[in-house]
Every structure is written in C-alpha cells, then in structure tokens.
Amino acid sequence: AFFLGGIILLVTVPVSGLCLVLDEMDRPLLEGIAGSLGLQLTGDEGGMLLDIAEQCILAPTGTTANPNMFDILYTRENATAPKVYMREKLIGAIRSPIDAQFAKIRSTVEGSSMNMSSNEGVVSLRALFELNDVRGLVVADAGAMQSSNILSGLVADSRAVGITVGYAASALCADLAVQGDLGGLSGTIPGVDTFVTLLTHFGPIVPESTCAKQVVCPVAISAARTACEAGNAYIDIKRQVWGAAYRCDVFADPTDPSAFCDPKDMVQEAGGTWRNDCIKTDGTMSVKARACTFTDFAAYVKEHDVRLEKIMQRLDAAVQEALDDIVDGLQALVQKQVLGDIDNMTAGVTCGFLPEAYRASIDAICFQSLIGFRRLANSYVSCAIITILLMVLMYGTWRWQIDNVNEWDHAHLVTMTQVVPVDPSETAETA
Numbered sequence: 001a002f003f004l005g006g007i008i009l010l011v012t013v014p015v016s017g018l019c020l021v022l023d024e025m026d027r028p029l030l031e032g033i034a035g036s037l038g039l040q041l042t043g044d045e046g047g048m049l050l051d052i053a054e055q056c057i058l059a060p061t062g063t064t065a066n067p068n069m070f071d072i073l074y075t076r077e078n079a080t081a082p083k084v085y086m087r088e089k090l091i092g093a094i095r096s097p098i099d100a101q102f103a104k105i106r107s108t109v110e111g112s113s114m115n116m117s118s119n120e121g122v123v124s125l126r127a128l129f130e131l132n133d134v135r136g137l138v139v140a141d142a143g144a145m146q147s148s149n150i151l152s153g154l155v156a157d158s159r160a161v162g163i164t165v166g167y168a169a170s171a172l173c174a175d176l177a178v179q180g181d182l183g184g185l186s187g188t189i190p191g192v193d194t195f196v197t198l199l200t201h202f203g204p205i206v207p208e209s210t211c212a213k214q215v216v217c218p219v220a221i222s223a224a225r226t227a228c229e230a231g232n233a234y235i236d237i238k239r240q241v242w243g244a245a246y247r248c249d250v251f252a253d254p255t256d257p258s259a260f261c262d263p264k265d266m267v268q269e270a271g272g273t274w275r276n277d278c279i280k281t282d283g284t285m286s287v288k289a290r291a292c293t294f295t296d297f298a299a300y301v302k303e304h305d306v307r308l309e310k311i312m313q314r315l316d317a318a319v320q321e322a323l324d325d326i327v328d329g330l331q332a333l334v335q336k337q338v339l340g341d342i343d344n345m346t347a348g349v350t351c352g353f354l355p356e357a358y359r360a361s362i363d364a365i366c367f368q369s370l371i372g373f374r375r376l377a378n379s380y381v382s383c384a385i386i387t388i389l390l391m392v393l394m395y396g397t398w399r400w401q402i403d404n405v406n407e408w409d410h411a412h413l414v415t416m417t418q419v420v421p422v423d424p425s426e427t428a429e430t431a
Contacts, residue, residue, distance in 0.1 A: 008377035012370055019366030027054045044083075048073055049390035056351030057358050066352030087346055095339055102331050116319070117312035128180045130305040136176025136189055136296045138241065151237075153230030156223040162200045163231045165190045171241050171294070173211035192238055195231070202228035212238045241294065248292035248300040251278040251285050260288055264306040267315065274314055 021029075027050055034041045041050055055067040072089035076208035077084070084092075117192055145151040145167055157163045170176060172191045196205070196213050202224050203216040214235045217228035253259035268274050278285050292300060 002379075004380050006377075006381075008373055008380065012374050012377065015370055016366070019362065019370060022362055023366065025058055027058065030058075044074070044076065046421075054349070056354045059355040063355060066350045068347070069345050069349045069351060090342065090346060094342060098334060098339065102327065105327055115312075115316045117309060117316050119312075122308065122312055126305045126308050128182065129308070130181070130301055131179035133172055133176060133298055134301040135176040135294065136172035136174075136191065137178075137182070137185060138171040138172045139185070139189060140167060140169060145234075150233045151230055153226040154234065154290050156227035156230065157198075157201075158223065159198075159201070161198070162201070163195060163227060163234075165198060166231070166234050169195050171238060192235075195234070199228070199235075201229040202231065210239075212242065212244070244294065246292050246294060248290050248297055249287055250290055252288040254278065254280040257286070257288075260290060262307070263310055264303050266310045268313070268317070277314065316418060335344070 021033075030053055031041060039049075040046055051072045052069075055065070055072060056069075059065060059067075068087065070090065071085055074083040074085045076082070077417065128220055145154070151166075154162075154164050169190045169192065172189075173193050173196055175191045176189045178186050179187060192211050197212065197217075199215050202218060206216060208214070212235050214232040215228060217232065219226045250260050250262045253261040261276065265276045266274055266278070267276060280286070344382065371388055409415045
C-alpha cells in the first residue's frame, strides 16, 4: 500500500503542475513554451494554429463568441500577397461568379430590345400585309396558260405591248406597285384594267359592272379573232377567281363556340389582362372555319397587319413576364438549393463549443480526477499506517500471549518431570 500510494503521489505531483499550466494557458504562454515543446509557431501556419488555439480553445469561460474556422484559416497567392480568408475565397469562387452571371442576364434583358412588336422583320412583314393588296399578288401561271389550247392564243396579238401582258397580270383591277421584298415579285404588276384596255383593240366592250369586261371579237377568222377569243377566255377565268369560295378562318369564341373570335379585336385592359384573345381556360385555341368572298379574303389578309401587331404585343408582355419569372425564380432557386447550402455549411464550421469542452476536460482531469487520485493515494498511505499499527498491536498481543504460554509450560513441566523416592515397605505391601 505504501508503494502503490507513493507511486500515485509521485505521478500526481507533475500532473498537478501540468494542470496548472493548462488552466492558465493563453496565447503568450503558448508562444513562450512552444520552443521547449518543439512546436514551430512561426509563419502563416503557426499564426493560424495560434489563432485557432486562442479563439477556439483558450477563450475565457463564459464567452459568447462563436468563431468560424473559415474566418481563421487563410491562404496567400505568394509570400507578400495579402491574406485571403477561406470564407472570402469560397464566396469568390462560387457565389461571385453566379451573381455576376445573373447580373449579366438582367442587364441583357433590361438593356436590349427584346420586343417582337418592334422587331425589324416583324415590322417589314406587317408592312407587306398593309401596303400590298393580295389580289394584286394573285398572278397567272404563264407556263400553264401557254400550254392551254385557248389561252395560248394570247400570243396571236403581234403588238409589242399587247394582251400577252395577261401572262403576268394579277386578279386586281388596278396595277399594283409591289411594296417591300416579295422575292420574285417586284416592280409593277399589271391589273385587269390594263389587260381590258389592251383587249379593246380587238372590239368594243361588252357592258359589265366589274372591271373584268369582255369585248366583241371580230367575226372573220384571223389572228386578231384568235387573240380576242383568248382574251375573253382569260377574262372568264378572272371572273371565276373572283367568284370562287375562300376561307377566312379565325378562332372560336371561348365563351360561345358558335361565335367567331378574331385576334385583331384583342384588347389589353388597364390591369394588364387581355380581353377577346380567343384563348380558352386550358390555354388552347380552336380554329373556326369561315367562308368569304375574294374581296373579303383580300381584306382578311390585309388585316393580318393588325393581328400581328396585337399578337406580338401580347407575346412581348408574356415574354417579359416569363423572363422576370425565369430570372427571379432561377436566382431564388440557386440561392436556396446551392448558395444557401454553401452558406449553411460555412456558417456551421464553428468552434465556439471547444472552450467549454476544454475547460470541462481540465475540470474533469485536474480538479476532479487528480484530486481523487491524491485522495486515493492518501487512503493507501493511511491504510498502510493503520496496517503497521495493527501489526504492532497484533505482535504485542501475540508476544504477551506466547510468553504466558511459555511461562505456564515451564512451570508445569518441572513439576511433571521431578523424581519422587519410593518407600520399599509400601511396595511390598502392595505386592
């Protein structure tokens, strides 16, 4: 017990000194003993270790600070470059480029003209509908006419400018000066009036309410008669074109499928909603057939200028709204699912719990366990002393008892071994 208690006491003495050092540890003390412990606390690595020890481990008891490791650890581009802390580096590597791209998107959306209604191609297309009567663009097929037994007779007109203009004439009464780029159609397209004027060379006009007038052809068989009859047949075809049935389709009214709905009547109200847009509640549209005359068809095509204008205005409003939703929604989604998780991760790398754990460890090891070991050692020593006292007491008791036994044995043993003389007379009588 003396040996074991002594060993425990010998161990607790240096450990007690170590506990005092750990309890009083701070940055200056750590820097002072670093050399003796073989620690290299110089340079950036040493500075970061000291910062971690000072802020994360050796902070005073009861402090409410919660240091973040990303605000302690840092790097440098080179030996003379300024410090770049890990939080700043992480934000610079991830958040800054993402924010920059969203800012670029916003700048592009806000700074550039994305309106389809003002797009040069759309404006040009609208001008084609507005400025050109579609009847003046319905031009005869010269090849088919020249292959026809009757219409090929137009070439019988030998004049330099004769009724052969019918091969390139339109279904419009007046000549049409083509406006805009229509590919192969350009310049002035002769109309029915021009053709009829040239046809009157062969005979008087037959009264007619429209511009598609025929003439009385010569009776005698001649080239003039052939040309005149071909011209009258040509006028018949023009009349057929005018009298044919055409389709001026629009859409069915979403509120009344039996009624027509034309996008040109679409109106944007003050609140931004659109009325008469022909769109059903499920977002679809139903085409509704509508028969019309050739004149109606010309007006229908001309009104495509207004339809395109309304549709593009509606598209511009929808695109702007969608772009705002896309940019704002996507940025919010990235913020929540990507940057938010990164922020939570960086915010969670803290060491504010370490000072309390460090102090609790010192309390447990030094101020509780070590005192317990010293008390245990003292108990062993006390036990050993008590044991020695008991040994002395037991030895005294044993000594006293053994001496008494020895004395008694000595006294009685002499009596028992003494020689007593025998009387002969007593022996004879006995015999």
